[in-house]
Amino acid sequence: MRQRLGRxxxxxxxxxxxxxxxxxxxxxxxxxxxMVVGIAMSFKQLTQFFIRDWSSAPWTGLGNxxxxxxxxxxxxxxxxxxxxxxxxxxxxxxxxxxLVGTTAAxxxxxxxxxxxxxxxxxxxxxxxxVYAAVITWSFMFQRDTGLVNHVLHDQLHLTSDRPFxxxxxxxxxxxxxxxxxxxxxxxxxxxxxxxQNIPRELYEAAAMDGAGVWQQIRRITLPSLRPVxxxxxxxxxxxxxxxxxxxxxxxxxxxxxxxxLISIHIYQSSFVTWNFGAGxxxxxxxxxxxxxxxxxxxxxxxxxxxxxx
Amino acid sequence: xxxxxxxxxxxxxxTLALTATACGGGSSTGGSGxxxxxxxxxxxxxxxxxxxxxxxxxxxPELRKFEQQTGIKVKLEVIPWSDLLNRxxxxxxxxxxxxxxxxxxxxxxxxxxxxxxxxxxxATFGKIGGKDRFLPATIASAGAAGKDPxxxxxxxxxxxxxxxxxxxxxxxxxxxPATWDELIADGQKLTKDGKYGIAVEGGNVSENVHHAFTLGxxxxxxxxxxxxxxxxxxxxxVAAIKQYVDLIAKDKIAAPGNAEYAxxxxxxxxxxxxxxxxxxxxxGANLKSHGMNPDDxxxxxxxxxxxxxxxxxxxxMVAGINLAVFKNTKNLNGALDFVKFMTGKDEQIQLNxxxxxxxxxxxxxxxxxxxxxxxxxxxxxxxxxxxxxxxxANESQFETLVGxxxxxxxxxxxxxxxxxxxxxxxxxxxAQQQMxxx
Numbered sequence: 001m002r003q004r005l006g007r008x009x010x011x012x013x014x015x016x017x018x019x020x021x022x023x024x025x026x027x028x029x030x031x032x033x034x035m036v037v038g039i040a041m042s043f044k045q046l047t048q049f050f051i052r053d054w055s056s057a058p059w060t061g062l063g064n065x066x067x068x069x070x071x072x073x074x075x076x077x078x079x080x081x082x083x084x085x086x087x088x089x090x091x092x093x094x095x096x097x098x099l100v101g102t103t104a105a106x107x108x109x110x111x112x113x114x115x116x117x118x119x120x121x122x123x124x125x126x127x128x129x130v131y132a133a134v135i136t137w138s139f140m141f142q143r144d145t146g147l148v149n150h151v152l153h154d155q156l157h158l159t160s161d162r163p164f165x166x167x168x169x170x171x172x173x174x175x176x177x178x179x180x181x182x183x184x185x186x187x188x189x190x191x192x193x194x195x196q197n198i199p200r201e202l203y204e205a206a207a208m209d210g211a212g213v214w215q216q217i218r219r220i221t222l223p224s225l226r227p228v229x230x231x232x233x234x235x236x237x238x239x240x241x242x243x244x245x246x247x248x249x250x251x252x253x254x255x256x257x258x259x260x261l262i263s264i265h266i267y268q269s270s271f272v273t274w275n276f277g278a279g280x281x282x283x284x285x286x287x288x289x290x291x292x293x294x295x296x297x298x299x300x301x302x303x304x305x306x307x308x309x
Numbered sequence: 310x311x312x313x314x315x316x317x318x319x320x321x322x323x324t325l326a327l328t329a330t331a332c333g334g335g336s337s338t339g340g341s342g343x344x345x346x347x348x349x350x351x352x353x354x355x356x357x358x359x360x361x362x363x364x365x366x367x368x369x370p371e372l373r374k375f376e377q378q379t380g381i382k383v384k385l386e387v388i389p390w391s392d393l394l395n396r397x398x399x400x401x402x403x404x405x406x407x408x409x410x411x412x413x414x415x416x417x418x419x420x421x422x423x424x425x426x427x428x429x430x431x432a433t434f435g436k437i438g439g440k441d442r443f444l445p446a447t448i449a450s451a452g453a454a455g456k457d458p459x460x461x462x463x464x465x466x467x468x469x470x471x472x473x474x475x476x477x478x479x480x481x482x483x484x485x486p487a488t489w490d491e492l493i494a495d496g497q498k499l500t501k502d503g504k505y506g507i508a509v510e511g512g513n514v515s516e517n518v519h520h521a522f523t524l525g526x527x528x529x530x531x532x533x534x535x536x537x538x539x540x541x542x543x544x545x546x547v548a549a550i551k552q553y554v555d556l557i558a559k560d561k562i563a564a565p566g567n568a569e570y571a572x573x574x575x576x577x578x579x580x581x582x583x584x585x586x587x588x589x590x591x592x593g594a595n596l597k598s599h600g601m602n603p604d605d606x607x608x609x610x611x612x613x614x615x616x617x618x619x620x621x622x623x624x625x626m627v628a629g630i631n632l633a634v635f636k637n638t639k640n641l642n643g644a645l646d647f648v649k650f651m652t653g654k655d656e657q658i659q660l661n662x663x664x665x666x667x668x669x670x671x672x673x674x675x676x677x678x679x680x681x682x683x684x685x686x687x688x689x690x691x692x693x694x695x696x697x698x699x700x701x702a703n704e705s706q707f708e709t710l711v712g713x714x715x716x717x718x719x720x721x722x723x724x725x726x727x728x729x730x731x732x733x734x735x736x737x738x739x740a741q742q743q744m745x746x747x
Contacts, residue, residue: 047745048423048702051402074742144566167512167569167720252391252571254514254713256720271395272709274419275745 042280051276064281075269079282081257082265086241089172089261093179094236098229100180101187106221108188109195119192126185134249137178141165141250166251171259179246183239187232194228195221230301238290262286342427342638350643351384353396353410355630357464357664359598361387367663375650381643390515394705400635401425408638409647412460414450414631415698415708421452421459422702427634427641428457437461437649447669450627450697460631461652462669464661466590467690468523468625469608469683476504476585485609489552492586492612496562499585506562508584509553511719512571514712517553519626520588521715522698524549526623527614532707533699539744541711542737550715551733558722568716568723579606590628593683594665608686610694625690627697629669667691703744710740 041054042064050057070076108119125133140147142165149162165174202220211219222229244263247255253272255264266286270279352372358364364387372383386407388396394416400406401423412420420426427433429451434440440448447462470492472485480499486492496506510516525532530545540546556563564584567575573595579587580599588611593603611624632651634644650656657673667688668674679688698704714736722728 048419048705051398052404052424054402074739078739078743143569144564162566164569164720164724167716168724252512252514254709254716257717268709271398273706273743273745274398278745 038280039284041277042284044277046275046277046280048274051274054276057277060277064277065285067278068281068285075278078260079262079265079269082260082262085172085258085260086262089176089179089259090237090241092176093183093240094233096176096180097184097187097236097240098233100184102191102225104184104188105191105195106217108192122188123185125181126189130182130245131249133182134178134246137174137181138166138250141174167256169256169258171251171256175247175250175259175261178250179240179243182246183236187236190228190232191225194225198224234294234297237293241290242286342634342636342641342644344639344641344643346639347643348380348640349382349384350409350638350640350647351386351407352647353393353407354385354387355393355411355413356387356389357630357666359595361389367660371656371659375647378650379643379646381640381646383647397425404637406635406637408635408640408644410633410635411463411630412633414447414460414462414627414629416705417451417459417631417633418453418700418702419705420633421456425636426459427636427638427644428459429461430457433457433645436645437652442652442670442672444669444671444692446627446691446695446697447629450629450700451631453700453702460633461648462629463632463651464630464664464666465669465691466628466666467687467695468519468588468590468611468628469687469690470586470588470611471579471592471596472586472607472609473579473582473584474605474607476582480585485607486612487609488615489612490615493560493562496556496560496586500562504582505564505578505584507556507586507588508570508575508578509556509563509567509588509719510570510573510575511557511568511723512716514709514716516712517715517719518708518712519628519698520553521546521550521711522626522696523611523623524553526696527617527621528552529621531699532711533701533703537701537703539703539707539741541707541714541741541744542734546737547730547734550718550737551728551730553715554718554722554728554733557719558728565723565725568719590625591665591667591683591687593681594663603681603683608683610686610690620696622694623696625695627691627695629666706744710743711737714740 043059043061044050044054044057045060045063046054046057067073067075068079071080104122108115108122139145143149143162146165148165149159152158153162163170165171198221202224203216206216206220242263243261244267247259247261247264248267251259251264253264253268255261262282266279266282269282270276354364354368356364358367365385368385368387372385376382390413393411393413397406397410397412397416397420401420406425412426421428429437429440431440443462444465447465448458451458451460451462470485476499477483477485477495480495482495482498486495492507499506509520522532525546528545528549530540530543530549532539532541532546534540557565557567575584575587575589576592576595577599578584579589579592580596580601596606597603613622613624632648634641634648638644651660652670654670654673657668657670658676658678661668661673662676662678665684667679667684668676674688679685699707701707718728718733718736721732726732
């Protein structure tokens with residue numbers, strides 16, 4: 001009797017871990033194993049001669065990393081260029097998506113006729129399949145027959161000559177526009193949910209005290225949304241920094257230099273030049289950078305919150 | 310608590326960052342094929358017709374013929390060109406692929422180096438009816454020199470200069486240009502009222518590299534030296550590529566908008582009379598589908614420099630599609646039977662006729678279907694002035710890197726930036742330095 005009691009007392013401790021085990025094993029299989037394989041690949045000279053049996057590829061130690069970070073050589077130079085392009089792109093795209101999403105969410109906060117319809121319309125870009133949406137954009141951005149130039153050049157006469165959007169320097173603008181168009185609905189959705197948790201009484205009390213709309217937004221809405229924003233910006237950052245579909249569908253396998261995002265660059269370095277080891281090394285470097293940014297972000301934001309409390 | 314959050318975030322970031330590239334790992338699958346599944350075959354066809362659907366309609370009846378003859382059911386998948394090479398690489402890595410597949414003939418040596426394709430040695434050729442049935446130039450584009458071919462030729466093509474007869478007449482041009490000076494002079498006569506002399510598919514990396522190769526040969530550039538090392542930025546190569554980019558930059562006989570063409574807009578422009586000339590391979594079927602009558606255009610060899618001789622008279626690459634057998638096939642005999650069927654006289658006539666290409670099999674060429682002015686002109690090019698692209702293991706990388714360099718240069722030219730020997734050389738040097746060292 002005593003023994004059985006003892007076993008019963010043990011079970012509640014062990015049970016959660018037992019229940020977690022299948023998920024843990026799957027997680028290992030689906031995420032961790034490919035990751036470890038990817039890291040292992042980055043130390044190998046994995047070219048077309050070895051892909052059929054890649055365990056036979058020779059080890060190169062840090063050779064692939066040397067190649068990637070040798071910024072005086074073309075491979076490293078173009079990786080560095082791609083890195084800065086991606087940073088600028090991410091800051092712009094995340095900032096604008098957040099701004100548009102927040103503005104829209106606040107404006108949709110109070111009930112009015114047609115609010116449901118507008119909300120649904122706002123979510124449309126998020127619901128569309130990526131490929132279909134972006135390929136439509138690429139048609140609109142065509143120089144001679146696209147809608148964008150038709151409006152800017154033919155209708156509004158804003159430009160003296162038809163600009164190119166899919167090649168050359170303007171491709172960066174095109175990329176930011178499409179990316180913001182795709183990701184702001186997510187910001188809108190998240191923030192709309194966040195707004196539901198702010199008690200109405202706060203606004204009523206503020207109005208009684210004579211606070212205007214701006215003051216209400218600055219003193220009540222934004223501080224209350226802070227926890228939501230923390231997660232939202234992080235997720236948007238990671239998605240945007242790693243975005244592969246948008247540039248790939250927009251520009252194909254060889255993106256213009258001005259919009260050579262790091263994901264496409266790595267794809268090119270591995271699939272197009274058949275040098276999978278170098279591509280993996282670049283991926284690992286990207287991983288380390290994203291880890292660093294995320295850690296610093298979480299560390300500073302959680303410390304600030306500690307100070308606030 | 311903070312450490313837990315960090316750990317969780319670490320896991321999330323790591324997953325997001327690495328799953329994109331790590332999906333390529335596969336098991337080692339050595340060894341050659343066997344005959345453990347003799348009743349089925351999987352066939353990957355490339356997109357030869359006007360659409361993927363069109364290809365299925367063309368090929369399905371032929372595959373049923375094969376099934377009636379041999380009892381082997383062929384599962385067909387038509388794969389667009391944009392995906393084909395990646396699909397083959399994935400199949401190579403995983404060992405899970407088709408039994409028989411079409412490859413661009415320029416990829417032959419690159420894919421040969423992976424060891425994924427069955428070598429056609431004399432014994433294997435014996436099973437499909439012999440090596441001497443095929444034209445020598447097409448066999449030369451089926452693998453590296455001195456090795457057994459990694460594939461056999463299926464459809465052959467060559468580049469020709471297509472010109473619009475009515476536009477030439479209206480501009481007072483009597484015959485198609487034979488030299489580049491003539492082409493530029495004719496192009497300038499045709500360029501007026503929103504129409505242009507010539508169209509180029511500037512956003513298409515493959516088209517770019519094909520023209521770069523032909524022009525390179527005309528200037529004496531080989532892109533690879535005798536030991537197989539890349540020589541992209543040799544002065545001859547710079548001159549060749551500058552000449553091509555100058556069609557937009559200096560001569561201004563191609564529309565700047567051409568720099569972003571990547572969806573065969575060249576064909577549309579030519580068929581609708583917006584341009585007077587284009588350099589294309591086997592365009593007949595496509596032009597017809599755009600409503601252009603074969604009588605409205607003529608086909609001549611791509612121009613060469615005045616006074617050229619020897620290989621400087623090259624006017625085209627040996628273009629075409631090869632048929633390969635995947636080494637891991639579970640139906641080796643069936644796969645070879647299928648290769649024999651597809652390269653047999655009847656199928657060669659039937660399929661090449663439909664696709665507007667030239668049969669690489671000698672005894673099929675005599676058919677009346679290949680006596681059109683277009684195909685006769687292209688046949689002559691293929692037989693006399695076409696050279697295979699470099700058959701080296703790094704050929705795929707060469708195509709992509711040099712093709713991209715030309716795309717960037719055309720984009721710069723279209724944006725009005727100056728294109729000089731220095732800027733062309735810099736772009737080519739950059740491409741060359743990205744070639745993997747091995």
